Amino acid sequence: MSIAETPMQRDRARTVFEKSLSGRRAFVAPALDVDARPLDELLPARMRRTEPPRLPEIAEPEIVRHFNGLSKRNFDLDTGFYPLGSCTMKHNPKLHERVAALPGNARLHPLQAPERSQGALQLMYELQVALGEIAGLPHVSLHPSAGSHGELAGVLLTRAYHEDRGDHRTKVLTPDTAHGTNPATVTMAGYEVVKVGTNADGGVDVDDLRAKTDDQVACLMLTNPNTLGLFDRNIGEIASIVHEVGATLYYDGANLNAVMGISRPGDMGFDIVHYNLHKTFTQPHGGGGPGAGPIAVSDRIEPYLPRPQVTSSGALAPAKPGRTKSDSPEASGGADQVIYHLDYDRPKSIGRLRGFQGNYGVFVRSYAYILSLGGDGLREASETAVLNANYLLARLKEKGVAEYLPVAYDRLCMHEFVLSGTAMKKDLGLRTLDLAKRLLDFGLHPPTVYFPLLVDEALLIEPTETETKETLDAFADVVAEILREAADDPGIARDAPYTTPVRRLDEAGAAKRPVIRQAL
Amino acid sequence: MSRYTSVTDDDREQMLAAIGVSSVEALFADIPAAVRLDRPLDIAPGKPEQEVYGYLRDLAARNVSTEDEVSFLGAGMYDHYVPSIVDSITSRSEFLTPYTPYQPEISQGGLQVMFEYQTAISELTGLPVSNASVYEGPSAVAAAGYMARLQNKRSRFLVSRGLHPHARETLETTARGFGAKVEEIPLLDGVTDPDALQEAISDDVAAVFLAQPNFLGAVEDLEALAPVAKTTGALLVVAADPLTLGVLRAPGEFDVDICVGEGQTLGNRLDFGGPSFGFFAAQEAYLRKMPGRISGETTDVDGRRGFVLTLQTREQHIRREKATSNICTAQALNALAGVIYLSWLGRRGIVDIGELMLQRTAYARSALAGIEGVELVHEQPVVREFAVALDAPVSKVIERCTVAGVNPGYALGTDYPEWENGLLVALTEQRTRADIDRLVSVLGAAVAAERTGVAA
Numbered sequence: 001m002s003i004a005e006t007p008m009q010r011d012r013a014r015t016v017f018e019k020s021l022s023g024r025r026a027f028v029a030p031a032l033d034v035d036a037r038p039l040d041e042l043l044p045a046r047m048r049r050t051e052p053p054r055l056p057e058i059a060e061p062e063i064v065r066h067f068n069g070l071s072k073r074n075f076d077l078d079t080g081f082y083p084l085g086s087c088t089m090k091h092n093p094k095l096h097e098r099v100a101a102l103p104g105n106a107r108l109h110p111l112q113a114p115e116r117s118q119g120a121l122q123l124m125y126e127l128q129v130a131l132g133e134i135a136g137l138p139h140v141s142l143h144p145s146a147g148s149h150g151e152l153a154g155v156l157l158t159r160a161y162h163e164d165r166g167d168h169r170t171k172v173l174t175p176d177t178a179h180g181t182n183p184a185t186v187t188m189a190g191y192e193v194v195k196v197g198t199n200a201d202g203g204v205d206v207d208d209l210r211a212k213t214d215d216q217v218a219c220l221m222l223t224n225p226n227t228l229g230l231f232d233r234n235i236g237e238i239a240s241i242v243h244e245v246g247a248t249l250y251y252d253g254a255n256l257n258a259v260m261g262i263s264r265p266g267d268m269g270f271d272i273v274h275y276n277l278h279k280t281f282t283q284p285h286g287g288g289g290p291g292a293g294p295i296a297v298s299d300r301i302e303p304y305l306p307r308p309q310v311t312s313s314g315a316l317a318p319a320k321p322g323r324t325k326s327d328s329p330e331a332s333g334g335a336d337q338v339i340y341h342l343d344y345d346r347p348k349s350i351g352r353l354r355g356f357q358g359n360y361g362v363f364v365r366s367y368a369y370i371l372s373l374g375g376d377g378l379r380e381a382s383e384t385a386v387l388n389a390n391y392l393l394a395r396l397k398e399k400g401v402a403e404y405l406p407v408a409y410d411r412l413c414m415h416e417f418v419l420s421g422t423a424m425k426k427d428l429g430l431r432t433l434d435l436a437k438r439l440l441d442f443g444l445h446p447p448t449v450y451f452p453l454l455v456d457e458a459l460l461i462e463p464t465e466t467e468t469k470e471t472l473d474a475f476a477d478v479v480a481e482i483l484r485e486a487a488d489d490p491g492i493a494r495d496a497p498y499t500t501p502v503r504r505l506d507e508a509g510a511a512k513r514p515v516i517r518q519a520l
Numbered sequence: 521m522s523r524y525t526s527v528t529d530d531d532r533e534q535m536l537a538a539i540g541v542s543s544v545e546a547l548f549a550d551i552p553a554a555v556r557l558d559r560p561l562d563i564a565p566g567k568p569e570q571e572v573y574g575y576l577r578d579l580a581a582r583n584v585s586t587e588d589e590v591s592f593l594g595a596g597m598y599d600h601y602v603p604s605i606v607d608s609i610t611s612r613s614e615f616l617t618p619y620t621p622y623q624p625e626i627s628q629g630g631l632q633v634m635f636e637y638q639t640a641i642s643e644l645t646g647l648p649v650s651n652a653s654v655y656e657g658p659s660a661v662a663a664a665g666y667m668a669r670l671q672n673k674r675s676r677f678l679v680s681r682g683l684h685p686h687a688r689e690t691l692e693t694t695a696r697g698f699g700a701k702v703e704e705i706p707l708l709d710g711v712t713d714p715d716a717l718q719e720a721i722s723d724d725v726a727a728v729f730l731a732q733p734n735f736l737g738a739v740e741d742l743e744a745l746a747p748v749a750k751t752t753g754a755l756l757v758v759a760a761d762p763l764t765l766g767v768l769r770a771p772g773e774f775d776v777d778i779c780v781g782e783g784q785t786l787g788n789r790l791d792f793g794g795p796s797f798g799f800f801a802a803q804e805a806y807l808r809k810m811p812g813r814i815s816g817e818t819t820d821v822d823g824r825r826g827f828v829l830t831l832q833t834r835e836q837h838i839r840r841e842k843a844t845s846n847i848c849t850a851q852a853l854n855a856l857a858g859v860i861y862l863s864w865l866g867r868r869g870i871v872d873i874g875e876l877m878l879q880r881t882a883y884a885r886s887a888l889a890g891i892e893g894v895e896l897v898h899e900q901p902v903v904r905e906f907a908v909a910l911d912a913p914v915s916k917v918i919e920r921c922t923v924a925g926v927n928p929g930y931a932l933g934t935d936y937p938e939w940e941n942g943l944l945v946a947l948t949e950q951r952t953r954a955d956i957d958r959l960v961s962v963l964g965a966a967v968a969a970e971r972t973g974v975a976a
Contacts (some may be wrong), residue, residue, distance in 0.1 A: 005822075009822075009824065012824060013628065013632060013825045013826065013827070015632065015635065016636050016859075016863050020867075024866075025866050025868060025869065026603075026864045026865075026866060027603075027864050027865045027866055027868075027869035029869065029872040029873055029949065030952070032615070032876060032879055033880075033952055033954075034879055034882075034953050035883070035952040036879060037882055039875065039878065040881050041882075042878045042879070043767065043768075043901045043903070046743065047741070047766070047768060047773050048741075048769065049767055049768060049769050049871075050769075052766060052867050052870065052871045053765065053766065053770070053867065053870060055640060055644075055863070055866050055867045055869075055870055056864050056866060056867070057866050058863055058866065060605060063605060063860065063863050063864060064605060064608070064609070066863075067609045067860060068609070069607070069656065070628075070632055070633060071612045071614035071615055071629050072614065072615040072629065073627075073629040073632070074615065074618055074627055074628070074630050075614075076615075076618040077613070077617035078614075078617045079613070080898075082618075084622070087619050092526070092616070092617055093524060095569050095572060095573060097616075098573065099572075099573060099576040099577070099580070100791075101607075101918050102576070102577060102580040103580075103585050103587040104579075104580030104581055104582070104583040104585050104587075105580050105583070105791065105792065106583040106585075106790065106791055107587050107789060108584075108585045108586075108790055108791070108792040109585070109586060109591060109593045109597065109598070109599065109790050109792070109927075110926075111595055111597075111598055111930055112583070112585075112591050112593065113918075116583070116584040116790065117584070118582045119579035119580055119582030120579075120580075120583050120792050121580075122579055122582070122785065123576070126964045130563050131564055133562050134563075136557070145655035145659065146848065147848065148836070148846040148847055149659070149847075150654060152694070152697070152846060155697070156693065156694075156696070156697050159696075159697060164639070164751065176821045179836075179837075180836035180837040180838070180839075180840045181841040181846050183836075183841035183843075184841060186841060187841045187842070188694070188697060188698060189697040189698070190665060190697045190699050193840075199684075212595060218547070227847070229748075230553050231548075233550050233552060234658070235552065235555060236554055236555065261557060261560065261561045262548060262556065262861075263548075263551050263555050263556055263557060264555075264557055265645065267555050268555045276849075278849060278917050283961055284616045284853075285617065285618060285620075285625075286615070286617075286628040286851075286854075286856075287616075287618050287621065287633075287852040287853060287856070288619060288620040288630070288652070288813060288849060288850055289617055289623070289653070289795070289848075289849045289850040289853065290794070290795030290797075290849040290850075290852075290854055291849040291850050291854060292795075294943040297669070306693075312931065330560060350696075351689045351690070351692060351693035352686055352689040352692050352693055352941055353659060354655060354656055354659045354686070354690055355656055355657055355658040355659075355686040355687070355793065356596070356792070356793025356794060357792060357793045357794075358608050358793065358794060359791075359793075359795040360793055360794055361792075361795050362794075362795055367576070368572055371564075371566070371567055371572045372523075372524075372566055372567060372569065372572050373522055373524075373566045374539065374563055374564055374565040374567065375561030375562065375563035375564065375565065376561075376565055376566060377522040377560060377565075377566040378524065378563070379560070380522050381524070381525065383544050384525045386547050386597050387527065387536075387539075388527075388535075390535075390539045390541075391539055393539075394539045394540070395538065396536040403620065406671065407857075410692070411550070412539075412541070412546075412547055412550060414550075417845050429849075436623065437625070440623065440625055440626055445623065445626070448622075448935075451837070451930060456893060457622055465525050465527075466525060466526070467523050467526075468526040468527075468531075469527065469534070470719070474954070495821075497625050497626075500625040500668050501625070502628055502820040502824050502825075503625060503820040503821050503822055503824070504625065504820060504821050505624050505818050505819070505820050505827075505828050506818045506819055506820070507624075507818065507830070509818055510816040510817065510818035510830040511830050511831055511832075511833075514807065514815055514816050514830055515816055515818075516635070516638055516807075516815065516816050516817070516830070517635070517638050517639040517642045517649075517650070518635070518639040520639070520643065
């Protein structure tokens, strides 16, 4: 297929450094208002930089055009459907940016005294209470910076818990469906990874689990629903196998969006949970962060939580998330005024995993989300996410699609599901990658591809609750259309995309001869 | 129907019919009754947007921000001016709402931003390779420790007492996991004691960690320390404040192996401590052991210049338990703010702002040292921050100052009991001479009052 070069394709990439010209500037420094002293007196010459770093020299109008131009070379969630499995690309409410930018939040120094940052600490405390209720676990730390950071915290908590009892274990179990972050985390925390198989049903192979569980196992890391989008029906038995040998059960919260208000990890027997606030609680993904990865734990793990921990005193009852100002105790003043603290006095704590108190700006957005939805709305979000996923799956089970892209495990799914492109590859000569690239020409973000690893030519599809039925229908129609097109001429998809700012890129060449900065 | 979902009753009926079940409830049949929540979540019902805004605005109003007082608080995060173009560009949905650029053909904007960011960080640090960001400063130090350990398999870390206390603690927390020991090198006259370092160094040291400038604001003599640190093949890691690198020699000039740091000072707001970003730059030899995303230049099938995530065989989603790090989501949007800020500041601006900080800090330092009952903790060169010791209880002095609308700095004794009444004072381009003069008068009065026992 030949298509004329689009204007954006004609506009070749130039970096901001290539737009720089000596003498241009955007920044004007405030005037020196103290008596100037010779620099040599302030900083010995041998410590001073002689050649200024070659940063761009460019005026504001061109900075704006440069980055605006770059932005147009990105696809984004506010523009179109983004069913990237396991990433929960749900709508990012605009209110959240407004409240996060309030000066009392944005310009609050992290070392401001607790008595002068009570609003921030109250917000964090109330978020802790809400997250704990959602997970069904009593203690929450907001400290970790992202999901993988929460995982590291969780495995280090497990280590601290066992070692405190004089129990030195060596192994952590992860299912073969796990996110790559799980095994990578296990290695970083100094444990050996032991893989557990998957049964014909798409759940943990319980016999394999039993065979591999012994007193050297420190922990089982599990995602439930798992990365196949399936809820493990044997969760009760799995939990008891793990607990029988004294190991902890870790919940990877990447898929929490399926079960809010419906089923809670704590009630399933999990000891440690991490949340991805950038997934379930709609912190914008930012092109790859920021996120936040708070953790919730059971009583036996609590002493080891990272520090500092946000606590409260003076309340007759724990704060209820989402109360309004008029019914909050401090509005009336009086003897039962609640005071919030940063508690460092935690002798068994594993310590810090980062600076300060965590990604507070993310907490503001996620708490705004919880307040907006409320307990009822969170449950509705999960129900709708599961409804949307099952509906899209039903549409993709129709004739014209299902014979090429059958569902990997034919059950009701939760918030996401996995198709296999094996038949498509064999019968149409189209790999999953080709289908993904052809979707780009239709203005759609492809699903996650080639994950989970145990499904050949996998497509992991997560529509989320914020999409309309029309959008889901349109996606199913496009997939069917691409498959019809491929039946006539598979070459079209194999050479796709055609309309994107650049076409298929030479990734092997990039890795072979890495060029990772602009030559200056 | 909540305001962020669109499924109507009609939709639901049609969708359930297509699925072949009778109710939404039936979709959850796989969840055993024993693990179902049999009551509503104990979280208040949802509220309209204007009420959520009002509630959160009232909470924010209970915080005293740098908008409300003249603040000299620093100690790792600094109140610099964030230019309007940063907010304007980072709030564009094309940057705010996509995820990691797994599909490069529709993510060239984000990938090119990473490439430009990597270039800017390389240029600032004087090191040839940079990744596309890590979480933040202290965890970047821990990531450097893990990489050093992967590189030379050794098990001791030597850490300057001048490294940020949060970074030292973070390194210790993570090192306990992978089985390395952290030992501290003391300070002498405000900087890392070279003799103590010499004494501690041996061939089982995996890495030596220094800060530039250090926590007390002092500029370390990297020229003298680097050869000592590197005598036995340990990696030298320097945690730097990037906004001082317009006036300070680049760490790369001293044979440093890894330079990391907190990127907040580059166009990111304070946000009570996060999100910001951490940077991670290194010598070429470590390219394939680096943590995190890296953007690389390449071409498309028609020969157009383009960018992709590269060297992904280091990463968790490919290499799993053999990955060089578990990091996945990092801080792309904050790193974007960083590269916009550096473009705005420009080649001249980063020197101008550095020299302005040098001059104002020198002015403030000598003015404070002139106060009765205030002494310098050290006389080393400083760029933007310095430490003084008060002859009065520091917490009470701070309290008196804040009542007068001035936050004089950070109580050093929190982390350094040896300076029980120490105060760490930070400057930015936002603190004018008038602000400094006010600090001098307010702090002077507070110290005097405490020394003579006047009631607050």
